[in-house]
Amino acid sequence: MSATSVRLGGLLGDALEANRRGRLSHFITGPDSPAIAIFDPARRDRNEDGDWYGEHAGKWLAAAAKAAARSGDAALRANVLAVADHLVSVQEPDGYLGNYAPDRRFMVPQPPKPESWNGEPALRTWDVWTHSYLLLGLLEVHRLFGHARHLDAARRIGDLCWRTFCVDGIDVTSVGNHHGMSATVLMDPAVDLYERTGEPRYLALAERVLEQADANPRLALLRQALAGADPSEIATGKAYQLCWNLVGLAKLHRATGNEDHARALDLQWRAIRDHHLSLGGGPFGGIGHRSREVFNPAFVFDPAAYVETCSILAWIQLNRELLAITGDPRHAEEIERSAYNDLLGAQAPDGEDWCYYSYANGRRIHTNYWRCCKSSGAMALEELPAIAYATDAHGVVVNLLGPGEARLSLADGNEVELRQRTDYPFDGAVRVSVSPARASRFRLRLRVPSWADGATLSVAGAAPVAVEPGRYADIEREWSPRDEVSLSLPMRPRVHRRAYRNVQESRAPDGSPVRQQVLDQRYVAFTRGPLAYATGLVDGYRTGETVRLPDDDAAVRLEECPVEGEPGVTLRLHLDERAPIDFRPYYGLGARRDRTWRLTWLGLAPTPTGAGPDDCGGM
Numbered sequence: 001m002s003a004t005s006v007r008l009g010g011l012l013g014d015a016l017e018a019n020r021r022g023r024l025s026h027f028i029t030g031p032d033s034p035a036i037a038i039f040d041p042a043r044r045d046r047n048e049d050g051d052w053y054g055e056h057a058g059k060w061l062a063a064a065a066k067a068a069a070r071s072g073d074a075a076l077r078a079n080v081l082a083v084a085d086h087l088v089s090v091q092e093p094d095g096y097l098g099n100y101a102p103d104r105r106f107m108v109p110q111p112p113k114p115e116s117w118n119g120e121p122a123l124r125t126w127d128v129w130t131h132s133y134l135l136l137g138l139l140e141v142h143r144l145f146g147h148a149r150h151l152d153a154a155r156r157i158g159d160l161c162w163r164t165f166c167v168d169g170i171d172v173t174s175v176g177n178h179h180g181m182s183a184t185v186l187m188d189p190a191v192d193l194y195e196r197t198g199e200p201r202y203l204a205l206a207e208r209v210l211e212q213a214d215a216n217p218r219l220a221l222l223r224q225a226l227a228g229a230d231p232s233e234i235a236t237g238k239a240y241q242l243c244w245n246l247v248g249l250a251k252l253h254r255a256t257g258n259e260d261h262a263r264a265l266d267l268q269w270r271a272i273r274d275h276h277l278s279l280g281g282g283p284f285g286g287i288g289h290r291s292r293e294v295f296n297p298a299f300v301f302d303p304a305a306y307v308e309t310c311s312i313l314a315w316i317q318l319n320r321e322l323l324a325i326t327g328d329p330r331h332a333e334e335i336e337r338s339a340y341n342d343l344l345g346a347q348a349p350d351g352e353d354w355c356y357y358s359y360a361n362g363r364r365i366h367t368n369y370w371r372c373c374k375s376s377g378a379m380a381l382e383e384l385p386a387i388a389y390a391t392d393a394h395g396v397v398v399n400l401l402g403p404g405e406a407r408l409s410l411a412d413g414n415e416v417e418l419r420q421r422t423d424y425p426f427d428g429a430v431r432v433s434v435s436p437a438r439a440s441r442f443r444l445r446l447r448v449p450s451w452a453d454g455a456t457l458s459v460a461g462a463a464p465v466a467v468e469p470g471r472y473a474d475i476e477r478e479w480s481p482r483d484e485v486s487l488s489l490p491m492r493p494r495v496h497r498r499a500y501r502n503v504q505e506s507r508a509p510d511g512s513p514v515r516q517q518v519l520d521q522r523y524v525a526f527t528r529g530p531l532a533y534a535t536g537l538v539d540g541y542r543t544g545e546t547v548r549l550p551d552d553d554a555a556v557r558l559e560e561c562p563v564e565g566e567p568g569v570t571l572r573l574h575l576d577e578r579a580p581i582d583f584r585p586y587y588g589l590g591a592r593r594d595r596t597w598r599l600t601w602l603g604l605a606p607t608p609t610g611a612g613p614d615d616c617g618g619m
Helices: 010-021 055-071 074-089 127-145 148-167 187-197 200-215 221-226 239-256 259-275 309-326 329-346 372-381 384-388 586-592
Strands: 005-008 306-308 357-359 361-363 389-392 395-398 404-409 415-422 429-436 440-448 456-459 471-479 483-488 494-507 513-528 531-534 558-562 569-573 581-585 597-599 602-604
Touching (some): 005 010, 005 384, 010 055, 010 372, 010 404, 055 384, 074 148, 127 148, 148 187, 148 200, 187 239, 200 221, 200 239, 239 259, 239 309, 259 309, 309 329, 309 372, 309 384, 329 384, 329 586, 357 361, 395 415, 429 440, 456 471, 531 586
Parallel strands (some): 395 440
Antiparallel strands (some): 306 357, 389 395, 404 415, 415 429, 429 483, 456 483, 569 581
16 A cells, blocks of 8 residues: 655655656647657558657656646646547557557567567567557556546557457567567556456456467576576566566566466566666666676676666566565665665756666766657656555555655554655654554554664654664554654665676587686775765776775775765775775766766775675675
């Protein structure tokens, strides 16, 4: 269960408001906007290009509807309804609502041609992908504003997909890129449509999509996941598509209770978290024997790898679903980590510009009007309010830490207002006021981050007690208006070490794989609380530096230096051989200006033995 109303403040609140005033208010301003005009029948019937630009309509509808509802922005709401109504008006009688010419549509069997290296069908198409986002957008507009015509349009899309893949027998993996992963994402909205309408055929559609995904030997989604395959080994290893497929699998598990789904999800989630995330929490890849937005092999690390903003959206959504299913705080922590670092680090302060790729070590570059990541970033931000606070069978839950407030309805009908007063993520002092409409007994669950060793909690002015990091602090008591809980989270800087291993892959004459390590370089990076830190160009002009540090992390000389007029602290790394190097929070380095350099990892000089500690956690 989610909160009745939520207002986020601080960094996340500023980002949400910039998103509403910027991207969501300017990108699409009506049916004549370029991203909507491509659906007009005269243009649609001539489109043979096969590109993915149709996705923007559904992404924008989903994000803008949430922004309009949470903010009360009447102009944005009117625009959302006008665009949704226009799309309904151009939907064809059979339910088709894409932007492809008739011979390129997903209902037309693909020619029997071999697939190319990246798993594209013979005729390039993103038609099912576009319809999947349109379904999500129309369902969100219906959920928030309640007009039956938008749900009816979504049902017509669902019925067309059901006839195509369940009745006519077209293989959904034959009409999607990356060995079908760009079409099997249909599982996600198909389950949503089933839950909204109760129609069994939509659940059957989702199950059919998974069956076909598993039958494709180059994808074999469920079988490979259950066998422990690394995410980089499934289909092309495309991070965005794979994470979105896992979102659909999570929803299918929620609808059916299938335990194979739960095991596959846990294995894939652990593999992504342990081997494929940047220090800032985003899916990290593009290096090694692959390129372009795919997961690296698990044994490859490179600080020049990057995070695609689209994959941050899918990773946040996957953790959203797993949090709802399991109630495990590790999923809330991953959402918070990626939000405060890689997601905010991809958005410009104006809320209009976004990075397509964000580099741990590299240059910030804003992308153009049509690129997918601008819509994905906007959509990802709008996921956060509904995740921040929730209710369960026992009371209320605080999942994300930071300034803000929520009003929640309990199972017994009582209402509770929660308010966080804090400078988090810069400071670890978090005060939560708990104000039920009437005094009553219920449980407050307050997430304690896993990095917060030595955290303490005080309730209603009582003496502080130790609480365990990486868990929820559960407080069940009789609550009265204006009761307060104080959480103290030590924010000691942490040192992260990582080995850069570049491994070449080939095959021996007998067909067995051969891996040859051709480079091994060690790197170091720093975090404080939930924030990853980075420096700019070293000495104002160099894109890298190698430093000599003690093997013992406790002996590394990091000074916390407040900066007047700026939030948080600078981490000043003191060194014997050169002047200190200053690090600031990664997300905001260089005021998030275009072309700003960010260097998260510094090279480590070899130890005398060539060995040293190796932190294999977040990259």
